[in-house]
Each structure stands twice: as structure tokens, then as C-alpha cells.
Amino acid sequence: MSDLGIVIATRDRADRLAGALRHLTALPERPEILVVDNASRDHTRALIARDFPQVRVLTLTENRGALARTEGVRALNTPYIAFSDDDSWWEAGSLELAAKLLDAHPRLGLISARTLVGPGEEEDPLNDVLARSPLGPAIDLPGVQVLGFLACAGVVRRSAYLDAGGFHPVLFFGGEETVLAYDLAARGWGVTHCPDVVAHHHPDPASPRPGRPAAQRRNDVLTAWLRRPLPQALARTRDLAAEARHDPVARQALRETLTRLPAALRARRPLPPHLERAARTLDGAQP
Helix, strand or coil: CCCEEEEEEECCCHHHHHHHHHHHHCCCCCCEEEEEECCCCCCHHHHHHHHCCCCEEEECCCCCCCHHHHHHHHHCCCCEEEEECCCEEECCCHHHHHHHHHHHCCCEEEEEEEEEECCCCEECHHHHHHHCCCCCCCCCCCCEECCCCCHHHEEEEHHHHHHHCCCCCCCCCCCCHHHHHHHHHHCCCEEEEEEEEEEEECCCCCCCCCCHHHHHHHHHHHHHHHHCCHHHHHHHHHHHHHHHCCCHHHHHHHHHHHHHHHHHHHCCCCCCHHHHHHHHHHHHHCC
């Protein structure tokens, strides 16, 4: 499919990646696939060369977290790019539908897909949150307007992604999607949830990624420092500090937050008023 490519960022998960690539290379759309290897120390590159010679590989010399996706977007020339993780893939036909939606709606910058989880194809809880977004539809966009998505279930317009700057370097990994959604919307791009576009996510329940809960807590606070009003950033930091007194995950998140806070302050760019109102509306709607 010449209009749409797939970028996968991975590190040291060759066996999981192989499963995802088996699904992605079998898609009827035949998208170009680029794996960005975040300095893996396992057999990732050898596996791709042996079993998936049609898949391109971009090898990074250090682990760049979510910024690996930006390197992949820059390396692909397709106008539209879908993100997958090394444990996710796309429903047959969904990428064709996403491309048609992006063709038909020039302001559409990002599609947030519906995500089905695990062998039981269970609805990800975020699906319902996004579908019920109080921001509602826009006359020039499909679906419902949102300010969040799952990275492994996102399809972007390449020009919009680069215009917004991609995933933010302060956040690295873990809940990094919100700032990108904010930045796209701040630049005038539409961000919508389109449930007819479907991604499959099969995380390994026996091998959760270490440090992910702390990273997500950290990035929730750093997102506030990067884009939300100062009182909210202070309140979220205060709440995390209070939890850190008795919760080791919160303690780790607080340490990492304070380490990254100077960089977040240098990159601070509060949302424009209309978008801050939308973000507050979504804050109030969260379960």
C-alpha cells in the first residue's frame, strides 16, 4: 500500500516482534514496514534478516524510547504512517480505511483506533473512554474528537506528526501519547477516535515491562508541567509526593520526575485557552 507505512519501535523483544511481523506482513494492504531497533542486544536484527527480508530495519546506536518512532517517520516517505508495537498489529482492511479517512479529511492529523486486547479480543478500557469523548464530532472530521490515544493504535498524517514535533523527548516512554495529541491539536490538526479502524494488542501477561507503572505516573506529572496550567502541575506533583511516602512505585516516579523536571520547564508551552478548556472538559469526564 503506497500511501501508508508502518513504524515499529522495539528493543530486546525479538520473539514477540516475530509474532507481530507475521501478522503485519500478511496484511492485504501490503504496507511498507520499518522496524526501528532501539539498540537491541538480542537477535532482533538477525531474526528480521532471516525471516522477514521484506521488512526494513533502522538500527539506532542507543535506546531513544518513543523518539525511535520519530526516526522511523522521518525515514519513511509514505504520507500516512501507522504505529505498531512489537506485540501489536492491525486488522486486515483497517489501514486501507484509515488512508481513505485521511484522504477525505485534509485537517485530520491522527486517527485513534479501537483496540482489541489478547487472544480473547477484549475491548481495551480506553475504547469506551474515547468513544464517549465529550468533545464530540467536528463537521470536517470523522469520528469523535479526542486528546488521547494508544501509540500502538494510532495512524498519523506524516506531515502533521512532523509539524507537531513527534513524541516529546522529555517523556521517553510510558503515557507519551497525550502531549503529542495536545501538540497536534494546538497546531490545528484534528485528533479523532474512529472505532472502525481496529488494532490488536497482545501484551505478554507473564512478562510485564519493568518500570512501566512508574514511567506512566512520572509522565502524567511531566505532561502537566509541559502543557497544563501551573496550579495543576503543582497539584499533581504534590499528590505524587504524598503517595511516595508509602508507595515504592510513586517514590520511583517522583525521583524520575524531579530528574526530568528542569528539561520539562525549559520545554514548557502551555496549551492555548480553547484547548485548555477542552483538556479540562476531558479531565472532568475521566472515570
